[in-house]
Amino acid sequence: MSKSDTILKLLQGCNSIRRLHKIHALVITNGLQHHNAVSTKLLNFCAVSVSGSLAYAQLLFHCIDNPQTQAWNSIIRGFAKSPSPIQAILYYNDMVFALVARPDTFTFSFVLKACERVTAESKCREVHGTIIRCGYESDVVVCTNLLRTYALNGSIELAQRVFDSLSERDLVSWNSMISCYSQAGFHYEALKVYDRMKNETTGLDGFTLVGLLSSCAHVGALNFGVHLHGIALEEGFVENIYVGNALIDMYAKCGSLDGALRVFNSMQKRDVFTWNSIIAGCGVHGRGDGAVSIFRQMLMAGVQPNSITFTGLLCGCSHQGLVEEGVEYFHMMSSKFNLNPGVKHYGCIVDLFGRAGKLEKALEIIETSPTPDDPILWRILLGSCKIHKNVKIGETAMRTLMQLGESTGGDCILLSTIYAGAKDTVGVSKMRKLIKSQGMKTTPGWSWIEVGDRIHKFVVDDKSHPDYNEIYHKLREVIHQATLLGYVPEESFINVAGLITEECLETSTSYHSEKLAIAFGLAKTSKGTPLRIVKNLRVCRDCHSFTKYISRAFNREIIVRDRVRFHHFKGGLCSCKDYW
DNA sequence: CTAGGGTTAG
Known part of the structure; x- marks a missing residue:
């Protein structure tokens, strides 16, 4: 067996960066650092393996004379997944510029992933051009990557165009189109994609259902969500935890807390999403007591809550006036679970006190919070002042919002409603003038x-x-x-x-x-x-x-x-x- | 020898 074969063999069983360094030392002592097969193999290992090191991979890469496509792919792939995906794009540029190795479908998949992560839309367009020049515009995997990259960079129309131009679409490409629309907030479009998909022989799977259910949840389409639940039962996708979680969220957001609870109770496996979804569901339905009791079950089941768990739980407490419980859980976040309350959690607590009529306390919470300049907190307080018809604190909240340069048409309307409740015509007309003079926009209702x-x-x-x-x-x-x-x-x-x-x-x-x-x-x-x-x-x-x-x-x-x-x-x- | 897809808050 030749030296290089021995080293290649060693690399196959290598599972740690320390061993890798030893193998590399062997490569050097045997004068094999310019042996391309060995270097490429080493490089691939560093760039891909979790225990590898990208800095080390770079070092190896630069030792290779005339790197071929495989070596470029390794380094681009490694950086595309790394904390600095921009590096992947830079290597791709070098590769294309060097004109030695031709990019292949893998190269494009990796560089597009990097574009997706750094939101580089113009680069994406440029890569798209190169894909066409290289003759890969009908490769379904490359195009699926391409459409996702466009969609996640905010160009959903271009994503749709890439999708439409495909000569054949497989399940992954259909699912990608659905989930991209759903994630971009184009829920009707997501559901429309499914209408087209139904006429094909592609079938569907758990990924399809999750994207569609998420869109149903957003638009409140219960009938369609129930229809999808039926499909999930028939085709055996209800065991899929992602599908179960999406079903809970869909039922809760479409107004059927019972439906959400039925799915929740039927699930064999539950993860933190499952618990968070049902807790938040109870919360928005005004069932703070239910949220609290399920939260306790969650702890007993040994699942670690995260910050999202607490937004749902605290929201439930505030809607049901469970002030003491809410405060207790808020403190528990940092004392027991090592979670830093964020502005959302402070918002829940301001709402909790404000809704319960403890407006001074709510004010104090904002002023002593880590973000007393956050307009969201003042807006919540203003809302509480509307419920309790408190002109004085309402004016304080409005004044602060204006000082922060964050007052909106909606805020003016809130305060004018408070004035109106107090039969203060002067206040109302003051707000009216403010809206007109500032040209403030209000959200049209639907x-x-x-x-x-x-x-x-x-x-x-x-x-x-x-x-x-x-x-x-x-x-x-x-x-x-x-x-x-x-x-x-x-x-x-x-x-x-x-x-x-x-x-x-x-x-x-x-x-x-x-x-x-x-x-x-x-x-x-x-x-x-x-x-x-x-x-x-x-x-x-x-x-x-x-x-x-x-x-x-x-x-x-x-x-x-x-x-x-x-x-x-x-x-x-x-x-x-x-x-x- | 390497490639594409999923859920919760706001």
Whole structure:
């Protein structure tokens, strides 16, 4: 056996960096440092193995005369996964510039991974050009990498174009397109990809389901989520922990805490995502007690909570007014679990005290927090002042937001609502002027409702729906029914003063989006079917009162997901106990 | 001899 063969053999059994150094020493003493097969093998080992060292790999790489594609690939691959992926791009540049070794499909996969990690969109376009010049534009693996890199760099249209240009698509490429849309927040597009996929013979797997379920969760598409659950059961994907976790999240976010709990209880294996999802689910449904009890089970099961666990848990405590428990768990984060509370956790605690009416305490928490300049905390306090109609602290919060240069149109509306509650016309008009003079934008409100397999979206005073006449007719009837039971439309002081509110002016002829969605739901679904509505803003006082009356007048359960929590309306009452 | 895909908060 030749010396080089012996060394190659040694390398195969090598499993630590120390042994590697010894082998390298042998390489040098035997004068084999320019033996390309040996160097390349060594290099590959360093660049790829977890126990390898990239600095060492670089050293080896530079000892190779005229490195071939394999050696370039090793070094590019190593850096693409390293903490400095930019180095991978630099080596790729050198390789292309040197014109000695031709990049192959592996080279492109590695360099694209690096582009993805450093968000280098222009580099991605350039690599795309080279891929075409090298004739790899129909390689499904390279193109899947390419479309992911575009999508994760924010160019979802280019990703779609790469996907569409593929002559054949396999399951991974379909799944990638779905998950890229889902991760980029284009949930309808993600679901539409599935419509196309259904017509192919590709089939589907757990990855497909996870991407789709995540999008269902975001848009509140329960019917479709249930359909996917059925597929998961038929095809045996429910054992897959990712699928189980995504199902819990989907049910919880689509308003079915029961469904989420059923999946949770049926799962044989649970990880931290499983626990976090169900705890957060309880939290947003106002079931802080449930979140607390599941959290205890989590500890008994020996699963380490992380910072996300506590956002769900604390959120649950604040929505149910569990002040003592919330404070206790907040302290436990650092004392027992070695977790530093972040701004989100401080936000929960400010909300916890603020919602419970302890506004001075909430103020004190912000001022003594590590981030007293964070606008989010002041905005939460301002929201609490609205609940408790506290003008003084509300003004303090607003003043601070303005000093920080962070005040928004939404904040002005919050404070003007507080002024309106105090019948302070001067305050209201001050806010109105502020919004106008600063040209502040407010978020337009919308609501969704899923009926059958379609999602219907409404904005305020929406007249774009094809069934618009029927919906408005139904709404007038519905308002009449509610009025018979005692509903009195809340004439908002702010509107009288002429201020554009979050969902614009509501006059006798103007309707918030969720009223339209409710009327549509009542018209299009059979008696007794629960209505599930998703909103992008908080529910306003008038719509909240309206929905309570409707749930009684039509004997319907109405579940409304607003920006931060769920409201379950039933028999004239709401699960939030009018506290939101 | 090396390549592509997944979930939770905000």
